[in-house]
Amino acid sequence: MKIKITDLHPTQLYLSEKKLHDIQMLDQSAEIINVDPISILAFGNCFLITDGHHRAYQALLAGRDTISAEFDKDGGDEIYHLYAQACEERKISSVMDLKHHILPQDEYEAKWYNWCDGFNQAATLLLKRKADETDKANR
Structure with missing residues (x-):
């Protein structure tokens, strides 16, 4: 399916210069047709990106309004909602907001x-505690 890039919400804080360069090279070739769709989750009136931040950013840079997407069936909805909140707190609420968060590959790997x-360790504990509280309340 095609999704408007403006309806996408990031769930990661950084982009890698190297990954972005690789996507840009692919975009300039005839192989762009073979690029996998990004993965998304529905969330309110937008879609959370679960995989494909670099592809979405490149599509935006290339002047496209839409991108191929498919719904993520791997689960993890709660953790991605928390990732989206972390992005919001850092003023990252659209694909274009990642413009100032592009890092060299080694820095990207270290920071991200x-x-x-x-974050995953803290979120796992938080979600477990919420589940325990819900379980106790339903007894």
Whole structure:
């Protein structure tokens, strides 16, 4: 399906210069037709990107209004909602907002992967505590 890029909400804080360059090179070739659709989750009146931030950003740079997308069937809705909230807190609410968050590959890996590890641990504890509280309330 085609989704308007303006309806997409990021769930990651950074883009990699290297990944973006690779996508740009692919975009300039005839192989752009073979690029996988991005993965999304429905959330309110927008769609959370679960995979494909670099592809969405490149599509926007290339002047496209829409991008191919498919719904993410792997679950993790709650964690992606928390990722989207973390992005909102950092003033990242659209694909274009990632413009000032493009990092060299080594810095991207260090910042993004370290942040994800810590965030995922905290989020897992939070979600478990919420589930325990709900379970106790339903007894």
